[in-house]
Amino acid sequence: MATDARGLTTEPAVRVRNLHRSFNSDGGVLNGLDLDIAPGEFVALIGRSGTGKSTLLRALAGLDRDVAGHGRIQVPESVSVVFQDSRLLPWKRVLDNVVFGLRGAGAADRGRKALAEVGLAGRERAWPYQLSGGEQQRASLARSLVREPQLLLADEPFGALDALTRIRMHALLRRLCETHRPAVLLVTHDVDEAIVLADRVILLDAGVVDTDVRVELTNRSRSDAGFAELRSLLLDRLGVAADA
Numbered sequence: 001m002a003t004d005a006r007g008l009t010t011e012p013a014v015r016v017r018n019l020h021r022s023f024n025s026d027g028g029v030l031n032g033l034d035l036d037i038a039p040g041e042f043v044a045l046i047g048r049s050g051t052g053k054s055t056l057l058r059a060l061a062g063l064d065r066d067v068a069g070h071g072r073i074q075v076p077e078s079v080s081v082v083f084q085d086s087r088l089l090p091w092k093r094v095l096d097n098v099v100f101g102l103r104g105a106g107a108a109d110r111g112r113k114a115l116a117e118v119g120l121a122g123r124e125r126a127w128p129y130q131l132s133g134g135e136q137q138r139a140s141l142a143r144s145l146v147r148e149p150q151l152l153l154a155d156e157p158f159g160a161l162d163a164l165t166r167i168r169m170h171a172l173l174r175r176l177c178e179t180h181r182p183a184v185l186l187v188t189h190d191v192d193e194a195i196v197l198a199d200r201v202i203l204l205d206a207g208v209v210d211t212d213v214r215v216e217l218t219n220r221s222r223s224d225a226g227f228a229e230l231r232s233l234l235l236d237r238l239g240v241a242a243d244a
C-alpha cells in the first residue's frame with residue numbers, strides 16, 4: 001500500500017492485479033501483471049519492442065474490451081490519453097479541438113488557459129495542419145489537461161519529434177504534471193526520457209513488471225550523479241550495452 005509524505009496510507013490511483021492478455025494460443029502478452037500507481041505519481045514504462053507496453057496502456061485506457069475478466073483493473077473516473085500522433089480533428093480549429101466534448105459556460109476560457117499553459121496562446125483559431133508536429137503535441141496535451149484527469153496515459157507522445165523539440169516537451173510535461181498532479185503512465189523507448197521525467201521507472205518483461213526503480217535525482221538531468229548509474233542499470237535489464 002502506498003503512503004503519503006506523513007506515512008499515512010493512500011489509495012493508489014491505479015491498481016492492477018493479476019492482469020492477463022493474450023492474442024493467440026502461442027502464449028500471453030501480459031501474464032499476471034500487478035501494478036500500483038499513487039495519486040500524482042509519474043511512472044515511466046519501458047521494455048523491449050513487443051513486450052506489451054501499449055497493450056497495458058490500452059487496457060488501462062479502457063480501449064481493450066477483451067481484457068475484461070482477465071484480471072482486475074482499477075483506474076480513476078477521469079482518464080486522458082495522449083498518443084504519438086496528436087489525433088487532432090483536422091476539420092476543427094485548435095481551440096475547438098481542445099474543448100471538444102466539454103460542456104459548461106467556461107469551457108472556451110478553460111481551453112484558452114490550457115493553450116496558454118502549453119505555449120500556444122494566440123493559436124486558438126489555427127487549423128491543426130498549420131501547427132508544427134511539436135505544436136500539435138502541445139495542443140494534444142492541452143486537450144488532455146483541460147479535463148483535469150486524475151490519470152494521464154501517454155504512449156510514446158514524443159516519439160515522432162526531433163531531439164530538440166523533445167527536450168522542450170520534456171520540460172513542459174514535467175511542469176504541467178507538477179501543476180496539475182495527475183498520476184501518469186508514460187510508455188517510452190527512451191531510457192533517458194524515462195529517467196528525466198519519471199518518479200519511478202518500471203520495465204516490462206515476459207508480461208510482468210520485471211524491474212521497478214525509484215528515480216531519486218536532485219536536478220533531474222543527465223548531469224546528475226545518479227543518472228549514469230540508473231541508465232546503465234536499465235539498459236542492462238533491456239539487454240543493451242550502456243555505451244550503445
Ligand SMILES: Nc1ncnc2c1ncn2[C@@H]1O[C@H](COP(=O)(O)OP(=O)(O)OP(=O)(O)O)[C@@H](O)[C@H]1O
Pocket residue numbers: 023029047048049050051052053054055056
Ligand atoms: N490487437 C492485436 N491483435 C493481435 N496481436 C496483438 C494485438 N495488439 C498487440 N498484439 C501483439 O501483442 C504483442 C505486444 O504488443 P504491444 O503493442 O503491446 O507491444 P509494445 O511493447 O507496445 O511494443 P513496441 O515497443 O514495439 O510499441 C505484440 O506481439 C503484438 O503483435
